[in-house]
């Protein structure tokens with residue numbers, strides 16, 4: 698079972714590597730890894746288990762954060778709107794690829810953090826508000842989905858990780874909270 702001890706922290710070179718594509722259909726090993734990544738996210742969102750296992754809350758995780766330089770990400774984002782129970786996203790993506798993105802940009806009003814970064818880095822992380830992503834699922838089926846707002850932000854944060862990009866690379870140190878016109882702030 699994955700715990701915080703398995704997550705490498707900034708400064709570890711693997712976080713700055715471009716991760717390798719995995720064979721499709723995913724091997725048993727890669728399917729198991731994806732399942733363990735998803736289990737970590739669910740545990741981290743369970744108050745009892747998170748407390749017991751000393752987990753920081755997470756809605757996404759990328760294999761390089763486990764010192765595994767493979768293009769595998771897991772996202773488990775609960776829907777923010779109880780009226781729209783399926784507006785969240787919960788899936789493991791193999792070889793995810795952003796096919797297209799909106800000109801419209803968005804950021805989280807609270808900024809971003811990272812399980813591999815043991816410090817606060819204030820500032821807006823401006824990303825595309827909507828993205829079209831292709832990926833392979835655990836069975837090797839090619840999927841193509843459109844994501845927007847919170848779900849889109851999370852998946853972009855994870856895809857950054859498999860490209861060696863950290864969230865604070867997007868923050869302008871001099872003007873961390875300056876926003877161009879029209880950037881959607883997601884609270």
Ligand SMILES: Cc1nc(NNC(=O)[C@H](CC2CCCC2)CN(O)CO)c(F)c(N2CCN3CCOC[C@@H]3C2)n1
Pocket residue numbers: 741742743753754755756757758759762775805808809810811812813850851854855858
């Ligand atoms: C936004 C948020 N980021 C949390 N942590 N950071 C992460 O997930 C990092 C990835 C996210 C940082 C910004 C975009 C992607 C992990 N990363 O570094 C992976 O690369 C949260 F934990 C969290 N939520 C809201 C939903 N809540 C449901 C109930 O359980 C608690 C949970 C807390 N929302």
Ligand code: NI
Pocket residue numbers: 810811812813854858
């Ligand atoms: Ni992260």
